[in-house]
Amino acid sequence: MSDDGFTLVLGGARSGKSAVAERLLRHSAAGRAPTYIATAEAWDDEMRARIKDHQTARDGQGWHTLEAPLDLATTLGALPADTPVLIDCLTLWLTNHLLAESDLTDQSRALGAAIAARTAPIVAVANEVGLGIVPDNALARRFRDAAGRLNQDLAAQATRVVFVAAGLPIALKGTL
Amino acid sequence: MSDDGFTLVLGGARSGKSAVAERLLRHSAAGRAPTYIATAEAWDDEMRARIKDHQTARDGQGWHTLEAPLDLATTLGALPADTPVLIDCLTLWLTNHLLAESDLTDQSRALGAAIAARTAPIVAVANEVGLGIVPDNALARRFRDAAGRLNQDLAAQATRVVFVAAGLPIALKGTL
Amino acid sequence: MSDDGFTLVLGGARSGKSAVAERLLRHSAAGRAPTYIATAEAWDDEMRARIKDHQTARDGQGWHTLEAPLDLATTLGALPADTPVLIDCLTLWLTNHLLAESDLTDQSRALGAAIAARTAPIVAVANEVGLGIVPDNALARRFRDAAGRLNQDLAAQATRVVFVAAGLPIALKGTL
Numbered sequence: 291m292s293d294d295g296f297t298l299v300l301g302g303a304r305s306g307k308s309a310v311a312e313r314l315l316r317h318s319a320a321g322r323a324p325t326y327i328a329t330a331e332a333w334d335d336e337m338r339a340r341i342k343d344h345q346t347a348r349d350g351q352g353w354h355t356l357e358a359p360l361d362l363a364t365t366l367g368a369l370p371a372d373t374p375v376l377i378d379c380l381t382l383w384l385t386n387h388l389l390a391e392s393d394l395t396d397q398s399r400a401l402g403a404a405i406a407a408r409t410a411p412i413v414a415v416a417n418e419v420g421l422g423i424v425p426d427n428a429l430a431r432r433f434r435d436a437a438g439r440l441n442q443d444l445a446a447q448a449t450r451v452v453f454v455a456a457g458l459p460i461a462l463k464g465t466l
Numbered sequence: 467m468s469d470d471g472f473t474l475v476l477g478g479a480r481s482g483k484s485a486v487a488e489r490l491l492r493h494s495a496a497g498r499a500p501t502y503i504a505t506a507e508a509w510d511d512e513m514r515a516r517i518k519d520h521q522t523a524r525d526g527q528g529w530h531t532l533e534a535p536l537d538l539a540t541t542l543g544a545l546p547a548d549t550p551v552l553i554d555c556l557t558l559w560l561t562n563h564l565l566a567e568s569d570l571t572d573q574s575r576a577l578g579a580a581i582a583a584r585t586a587p588i589v590a591v592a593n594e595v596g597l598g599i600v601p602d603n604a605l606a607r608r609f610r611d612a613a614g615r616l617n618q619d620l621a622a623q624a625t626r627v628v629f630v631a632a633g634l635p636i637a638l639k640g641t642l
Numbered sequence: 643m644s645d646d647g648f649t650l651v652l653g654g655a656r657s658g659k660s661a662v663a664e665r666l667l668r669h670s671a672a673g674r675a676p677t678y679i680a681t682a683e684a685w686d687d688e689m690r691a692r693i694k695d696h697q698t699a700r701d702g703q704g705w706h707t708l709e710a711p712l713d714l715a716t717t718l719g720a721l722p723a724d725t726p727v728l729i730d731c732l733t734l735w736l737t738n739h740l741l742a743e744s745d746l747t748d749q750s751r752a753l754g755a756a757i758a759a760r761t762a763p764i765v766a767v768a769n770e771v772g773l774g775i776v777p778d779n780a781l782a783r784r785f786r787d788a789a790g791r792l793n794q795d796l797a798a799q800a801t802r803v804v805f806v807a808a809g810l811p812i813a814l815k816g817t818l
Contacts, residue, residue: 300808302596302773304614336604418807420654421478422598422774423782428688430599438656438808445808453807455594455629456476456614456621458638462810478772480790512780597654598774606775631770631805632652632790632797634814 294318295449296405297413299459300441302421306457308344308378311415314452314459316351318411319374323352326376327366329383331359344378359386363397363404371409380444381417381437388429394436402447416441418453470494471625472581473589475635476617478597482633484520484554487591490628490635492527494587495550500529502552503542505559507535520554535562539573539580547585556620557593557613564605570612578623592617594629646670647801648757649765651811652793654773658809660696660730663767666804666811668703670763671726675704678728679718681735683711696730711738715749715756723761732796733769733789740781746788754799768793770805 297314301307315324326348332338345355353376358365362383369375377383380401387397405412420438425431445451450464459466473490477483491500502524508514521531529552534541538559545551553559556577563573581588596614601607621627626640635642649666653659667676678700684690697707705728710717714735721727729735732753739749757764772790777783797803802816811818 298808302594302614303600304596304611304618306614306618336607418597418654419599420597420656421770421772423771423777423786424655425599431688434599435656438654438658441808442656442658445810451808451810455638456474456617456627458621458627460636460638460812462807462812478770478790479776480772480787480794482790482794512783594773595775596773601775610775631793631814632650632803633794634797634803636812636814 294411296408296444296447297411297450297452297464298441298444298448299413299415299452299454300418300445300462301415301454302418305454307415307417307454309347309457310452310454310459311376311378311413312348315374315376315411315413318413322372322374322410323354324374324376325354325356325369326378327356327358327362329357329359329362329377329379329386331382331386359383360390360392363400366404366408371407374410375408375412377412377414379415379417380440381419384437384440385433388433388436394440398440398443402443405444406447414444416444470587472584472620472623473587473626473628473640474617474620474624475589475591475628475630476594476621476638477591477630478594481630483591483593483630485523485633486628486630486635487552487554487589488524491550491552491587491589494589498548498550498586500550500552501545502529502531502554503538504531504533505535505538505553505555505562507558507562535559536566536568539576542580542584547583550586551584551588553588553590555591555593556616557595560613560616561609564609564612570616574616574619578619581620582623590620592620646763648760648796648799649763649802649804649816650793650796650800651765651767651804651806652770652797652814653767653806654770657806659767659769659806661699661809662804662806662811663728663730663765664700667726667728667763667765670765674724674726674762675706676726676728677706677708677721678730679708679710679714681709681711681714681729681731681738683734683738711735712742712744715752718753718756718760723759726762727760727764729764729766731767731769732792733771736789736792737785740785740788746792750792750795754795757796758799766796768796
């Protein structure tokens with residue numbers, strides 16, 4: 291069943307991708323308590339409000355929350371193999387590593403291996419950021435390239451890939 | 467039949483979404499004269515030319531045109547319930563309200579209620595704007611969030627949601 | 643068979659659209675040696691590295707490579723009618739013409755005619771650039787409009803249109 295593997299949920303900003311990802315994981319978890327891994331770091335009030343919004347949406351649902359702005363592979367490796375996991379989101383994690391001047395290829399490879407090692411359902415959210423005009427500055431272009439490459443690598447590995455627009459999912463790989 | 471409800475047409479700039487929306491409404495209208503509600507305000511020549519292009523495309527088709535840059539809910543409410551309506555587009559309407567410093571939540575709610583009250587087919591066009599790099603300035607980010615939220619709310623309410631790329635529609639909800 | 647006509651492959655930056663296009667053309671070519679028409683001009687090291695990446699990916703596959711940053715229609719016309727062709731990409735070609743201050747309507751029309759004259763399979767890659775926030779500067783907006791219009795025109799002419807996200811193709815027209 292596709293539900294038991296790795297699902298990648300892609301979408302734009304405010305596309306409703308997080309809500310779709312939570313729904314997919316809840317369904318796959320089939321009653322097991324899921325762990326939510328947040329990658330966001332709050333730099334300012336705007337960010338804090340955004341994180342708060344997401345947390346409120348999970349309120350009272352019995353999720354366990356971890357924060358892993360950088361050490362995502364280690365955090366995944368430390369969880370029991372049968373814990374359903376939602377990662378939200380990979381694009382922020384990549385941003386954090388870009389700003390930390392990490393080797394992005396190494397990081398992506400370690401993440402892919404950590405995901406492959408899971409036996410319980412795992413759902414990861416990522417932004418699609420390459421469908422606008424070429425950005426003016428070189429860092430934004432580098433980020434856009436890195437995000438696109440990460441999405442391609444993980445989509446190749448995923449058992450299911452879902453694209454979300456206006457809260458509505460369509461399957462690019464596997465079935466909903 | 468999905469044709470008699472509310473259809474949301476999403477797409478990027480110059481994606482052909484307006485032409486698809488007009489085709490869908492003409493089909494649903496089944497001979498009844500449709501009303502076109504334009505939300506664009508022409509600030510400059512570029513804008514005026516763009517509006518003119520769209521009007522020319524409807525020429526000789528017997529459409530009745532109304533302008534509602536802000537009072538969309540009121541305009542909808544004043545139309546006979548059995549008049550087929552095309553709204554083009556919601557994203558410009560939202561921009562106008564953002565610039566007018568309206569309460570966007572109130573406005574979105576009033577719009578949703580006005581659409582729900584229609585009995586004839588209604589098609590609304592909206593831009594998907596969240597698939598590029600995070601914008602530099604805070605107002606653009608606020609707009610992007612508001613546009614995404616509006617699209618999600620209306621998509622939840624719609625009987626049919628269509629995404630258009632290169633003039634080609636795919637159904638995200640309902641059937642073409 | 644759709645394989646023998648004109649396939650348009652749309653996608654964002656780093657979406658994997660070039661790899662999908664190459665796969666589709668190789669399949670359609672059915673053993674005939676394909677010609678790759680590159681439209682990129684290398685202005686700087688970043689660009690050169692990007693072009694190199696794409697060339698490396700085709701290494702050892704027996705492709706013949708031509709460069710046509712501007713004279714795409716002429717280049718197509720000079721090839722034997724039964725040579726399978728991949729054009730990568732139309733959006734860079736359009737950018738080159740925009741910077742050269744060509745008449746974009748004339749150029750698009752000539753390209754459409756040159757594609758229509760092919761009898762062997764032809765696959766062309768183009769960027770979808772209209773799904774982000776409205777760009778600040780007028781030239782970027784003009785480019786965005788022109789790119790959208792070209793994509794619509796070619797999609798209308800194509801026997802198959804494929805949208806690629808995270809390396810995964812979905813058919814907007816025809817079948818994969």
